[in-house]
Amino acid sequence: MFDPTAFENIKVVVEGEIYDRDLSGEIVVTDRNDWINTAKLSRKYEISFSLAGYESSSLSATMTIQAGLENLAAELLGSESANQLAGCMVGISFSLIHHNEMSVYHAVQEVLEDIWGRDRAINQIAQLAPLEKKSLVKNRATVSFNRLVYEDQIDDLTEMIDYTMASLENLKKLLGE
Numbered sequence: 001m002f003d004p005t006a007f008e009n010i011k012v013v014v015e016g017e018i019y020d021r022d023l024s025g026e027i028v029v030t031d032r033n034d035w036i037n038t039a040k041l042s043r044k045y046e047i048s049f050s051l052a053g054y055e056s057s058s059l060s061a062t063m064t065i066q067a068g069l070e071n072l073a074a075e076l077l078g079s080e081s082a083n084q085l086a087g088c089m090v091g092i093s094f095s096l097i098h099h100n101e102m103s104v105y106h107a108v109q110e111v112l113e114d115i116w117g118r119d120r121a122i123n124q125i126a127q128l129a130p131l132e133k134k135s136l137v138k139n140r141a142t143v144s145f146n147r148l149v150y151e152d153q154i155d156d157l158t159e160m161i162d163y164t165m166a167s168l169e170n171l172k173k174l175l176g177e
Contacts, residue, residue, distance in 0.1 A: 005067070005072060005075055006067070006075055006086055006088060006151045007043050007045075007088045009151050009154065010065055010149065010151065010157065011045045011065055013157060013158075014047065014065060014157050015032075015045075015047060017158055018047055018049060018161060021049075021165075025052050026051075026052055026165065027050065027051060027052055027165065028050055028051075028056065029048070030048045030049055030050055030056040031047070031048040031062075032046065032048070033045070033046045034046075040069060041068070041069040041072065042067065043065075043066065043067050043088075044065070044066045045065045045066075046062050046063070046065075047063055048061065048062040049061055049062075050168070051165070051169065051172060054168075054172060058175070059094070059095070059096045059097075059168060059171055059172055059175065060094070060095050060096075061092065061094050061095075061164045061165075061168055062092070062093045062094075063091075063160070063164065064091045064092075065088050066089045066090075067087075067088035067089070071085050071088055071148070073085075084148075085148065086150065087150040087151070088148065088149060089145075089149070090145060091142060091143065091144055092142070092160065092163075093142040093143070094112075094140070094142075095138065095139070095140050096108070096138075096171055097138050097139070098136065098137065098139060098175055099136060099137075100136065105126070105139070107174050108124060108139065108141055108171065109124065111167065111170045111171055111174055112167060114170075115163050115167050116143050120145065121144040121146055122142070122143055122144075123141070123142050124140070124141045125139070125140050125142075126138070127140070
């Protein structure tokens with residue numbers, strides 16, 4: 001019988017939890033991607049969502065799950081030393097449009113650090129159209145955990161979704177919308 005990988009099990013739990021919240025009307029799923037890279041034998045899954053009743057182009061979140069060849073090999077080999085790699089990477093990112101002002105970047109950083117903790121790597125990358133006379137930027141703020149997530153930590157992913165929703169709520173307040 002086929003035994004699903006840690007990546008598959010984690011993906012199914014995350015996807016189910018997010019779609020349950022979509023069905024309940026809390027959020028709206030706006031995009032989903034599931035990639036298999038056959039050249040590198042890696043997997044990547046992304047699911048994006050926004051708050052219900054809110055314009056997703058202004059503020060949305062994306063949860064990403066990734067596993068590479070080393071993660072799959074560790075799981076299939078099953079040796080004690082390899083089991084350290086038998087998991088996947090999980091990341092959260094937020095896409096938001098706001099004024100290109102340093103105070104907004106600092107406020108976004110503060111909101112995310114308050115929810116996710118100061119020991120998380122939180123990076124912001126802003127994209128702007130320099131020839132347009134608009135003062136708005138598209139900011140992608142990423143929360144990285146810099147460690148693998150294992151199957152026995154699946155329950156933590158539900159909390160990550162709660163934190164993501166709280167982040168969206170607080171960023172929405174910050175943007176004044």
